[in-house]
Amino acid sequence: MKTSEYLKELRMALASVIVLAVILCGAYPLAVWGIGQALFPNQANGTLIQLRGKTVGSSLIAQGFKGAAYFHPRPSAAGQGYDSSNSGGSNLGPTSQKLIDSVKERIAVYRLENNLTPEFPVPADAVTSSGSGLDPHISVQNARLQAPRVAKVRNMSQETLRQKIDIHTEGRDLGMFGEPRVNVLNLNLELDSGR
Numbered sequence: 001m002k003t004s005e006y007l008k009e010l011r012m013a014l015a016s017v018i019v020l021a022v023i024l025c026g027a028y029p030l031a032v033w034g035i036g037q038a039l040f041p042n043q044a045n046g047t048l049i050q051l052r053g054k055t056v057g058s059s060l061i062a063q064g065f066k067g068a069a070y071f072h073p074r075p076s077a078a079g080q081g082y083d084s085s086n087s088g089g090s091n092l093g094p095t096s097q098k099l100i101d102s103v104k105e106r107i108a109v110y111r112l113e114n115n116l117t118p119e120f121p122v123p124a125d126a127v128t129s130s131g132s133g134l135d136p137h138i139s140v141q142n143a144r145l146q147a148p149r150v151a152k153v154r155n156m157s158q159e160t161l162r163q164k165i166d167i168h169t170e171g172r173d174l175g176m177f178g179e180p181r182v183n184v185l186n187l188n189l190e191l192d193s194g195r
Helices: 003-039 095-111 140-154 158-167 183-192
Strands: 048-051 054-058 137-138 181-183
Touching: 048 183, 054 183, 137 140, 140 158, 140 181, 140 183, 158 183, 181 183
Parallel strands: none
Antiparallel strands: 048 054, 137 181
16 A cells, blocks of 8 residues: 555544544534433433522432431432442342341331331332332332321321322323332422421
């Protein structure tokens, strides 16, 4: 190959790299960002929740709530609990003795906290973590079982609390996927606001 042909090929290769870099590293991400901001601004920015001008969380990421006055989210296997930088499940299988023991312990604690009899069935989402460890939702059944405890501590009627649970119940995705669920962060924030 002659030097002039080699330089011509090199220029074409460099030009291709530059054009592709501009398109794939600049124009395409900018277009996707712009479409996201224009059509889905809340989702594109992380569905952040603002309270008195301060960001207090995202409706897509669970936070740990402790104490009888709050609805408790699913247990978390993410880092030291609800650590969004360390998302992940426990990777323990159904025959793992460690998982069996932790679920038994969580069942006992759940029954005690919510004044349930020893034979009362506990919802699975109350004692098992999600795949990400950051699922912000609990089942409607789980929320209703926690309602008497929360209502008693907050000195409010269970009927009022059930209405708040209903308001924060999200339906099935696209009307057919998943189960109805309650966003714990949104519900607890509303209870704290006194609305």
